[in-house]
Amino acid sequence: MDTGITDIRADVCHAYQLLKKGGLKDENIIVFMYDDIANNEENPRPGVIINSPHGGDVYKGVPKDYTGEDVTVGNFFAAILGNKSALTGGSGKVLDSGPNDHIFIYYADHGGPGVLGMPTSPYLYADDLIDVLKKKHASGTYKSLVFYLEACESGSIFEGLLPEGLNIYATTASNAEESSWGTYCPGDYPSPPPEYETCLGDLYSVAWMEDSRTFFCRPIDIMLLHFQVKSRTSNGNSPYGSHVMQYGDVPLSKDMLFMYMGTNPANDNFSFVDRNAIIPPVKAVNQRDADLVHFWDKYRKAPEGSMRKIEAEKQVMEAMSHRMHVDNSMKLIAKLLFGINKGTEVLTAVRPAGQPLVDDWNCLKTLVRTFETYCGSLSQYGMKHMRSVANMCNAGIGKDQMNEAASQACVTFPTSPWSSLQKGFSA
Template sequence: MIRYAAGALSVLALSILAVAAHGRHHLLKLPAETRRFFSAADDDSEGTRWAVLFAGSNGYWNYRHQADVCHAYQILKKGGLKDENIIVFMYDDIANNSENPRPGVIINNPHGDDVYQGVPKDYVGDTVNAENFYAVILGNKTAVKGGSGKVVDSGPNDHIFIYYTDHGGPGILGTPAGPYIYANDLNDVLKQKHAAGTYKSLVFYLEACESGSIFEGLLPEGLNIYATTAANAVENSWGTYCPGDSPSPPPEYDTCLGDLYSIAWMEDSDVHNLRTETLKQQYELVKKRTANDNGEYGSHVMQYGDVKLNTDSLYLYIGTDPANDNFTFAVDNSLLPSSQAVNQRDADLLHFWHKFRKAAEGSDRKVEAQIQLAEAVAHRAHVDNSIKLICKFLFGIEKSHEVMNFIQPTGKPLVEDWSCIKTMVRTFEARCGALSQYGMKHMRAFANICNQGVEIEAMTEASAQACTTFPSNPWSSLHRGFSA
């Protein structure tokens, strides 16, 4: 039986491997040393720069998310932001993980330097959660539980940069602890921040599958918020620098080092003078690289909110590395897309497969990898089959597929009643186990269940019929709690 499972899993893994200006343009061109001398005065007139960096996952197979956040920190630090104005959320289980071939070191590029050194550990472990994220953005020190207590204590002339990277799904973003981040809650927080009058402008970079659904029909104009997302509301985002990719990570790494959209904006920021490069210029470069020449390994980067803010220079939000002061912006400075990329939701299977393939025959490591791969595949099948069965019970065999996959017109939010979708998710998880990072792909089905007016009693009964046993695997609600 185990040999049969291993063979089937090998076939699956191999198939995955195959898929596997209000800018400063009007400033005089002063020598670099002179510009740095006057930069303090510039900072006073522009207010303080604040940044919130959030990696929403844990587990070594999600290495890339914490690597992304650490790289972003290094860019901000070189850009002149102070640690007191940078708040970092990351589980912090990667650098010293037993799987990490370079203990204490995190890289975000096959030839990159250590990006982990010096990164503040403001919120780690279970303090990386939605409620702390909201409290930090709002500057609400009393609402923060655990961690360093740092919040965005901004004023009306300040500029805020928020960067999130992790798994997502329609209307939802992952967290390693506690309930997930729901689109309506996040947008409500942003509206509250605006109503408080505690920033001049805010930029939000968002890396996740279906990330466009977080702002689609929800983020209005007039808040002085400009958001870009790695994908539109209906497509996956992608990991990059993965085993089998070109360029690939060093051979001792069995995991993706970064995410395609995130790597695109950060590697652009590494090499350009951000005093003169605008948000729009970076958006165009990132869009081109992330689309991967419109191939099958890419997604559509989107803009939301007050798009007119994209004429601002990046310097207003993330500063600039003085070493790049004499660099001239050029479109051909952008790095080429990778030859392949890996669907965000398949990156864990890719890791387990390479771990299994490379481990010595008969070793504990090979057995562990086989179990991890088998559990992940079984969990996926359980979630997929359970939700399909629930929809058949609710809508009938002929109509269920249509209801599950219905997509709202562009510009409309995923669902009108967000309390309903949370109730339906919790009802499912109470009987069928946690959705997990993979199961978030089905959030559209839950939204459509609500949009069809299904009552909670009917959902409860259908879930009980579909799931006659409660799973006890690592993704069970018994271990990580509920998603809503």
């Protein structure tokens, strides 16, 4: 499942190749992928996607079950529940699983507190995902389910929400409060080939895929992979790393890896060595800034006076302007609602570990929609403010109060490419 920029698409394609090498058949793999990178004019290798500096093409042969406008929350949920009648477009493939089946779900996208990105509107909210997983369990159509999640603040999707007893083990790229990180980015070591102007992968995703590929044999359990990935994603506890988390039925991590990802017979006699598959990157890029890295590297490399340089400079300026608009609008709304001093406190408050982001998820969605009605799209960058909006709900703010504050904070509606007129509404 993917809906982000180049690195995330490459992660998903790589995951497919990994499962295929593990012996899984296409009929048992469902791929959601926006699919606008391989043949994009910005791709330096047309028709090819790579996920590491010296890696091969991970795009070849990937099924296009759900692409473009068919990558929606509704179709994703319908596929999980095996509900073909609820699909709108796509291949029609769903999880037609039974009570003895083991399910593996990998989701990669941009995210924010309590929310995951989609290329279409609306975004995916944590409470809705948990409801679907509970319905899947109630249907008795799986034995166990493992969920790998790559996104900023991805721990918030399960924190205080995913109960034990559903036979679901979830692991996330970060905790509920921090970013996840892109890797193999311009300026990093290892860096992408010189013709690339974007990150090639995400730190957590690359870690679990490269390490599982190395340890792809029957004696390895999920917990062993978890510790390897946790160590690598923390990046030596540097500022360029995040905390890999576990939620739900953690004892399922004792299950063998091959039960979910298949096994490579060539590795049947492989002896485990406790070290990472490759040298960890010296640094990484905050996943939320991956678009800026792309625009800036594009600008840096473009010839002086060229249309490409002018276009790249415009993209950088528009992205920065949008970020400033979202940040300043949210700060002003908080001050209007709570006062100058308490406003900042409300925006930055974090609930204790184990508590969900918000008590009333409908309130969160309503206030997000109200904000975007007056102030434009939050976009992937603005997802970080979901916690601020959740805190407003937890403090008792309702739609009418948000209406008044947002209308005062945003007296003109933005019309840039980041406007919700083009991006749609997040909720």
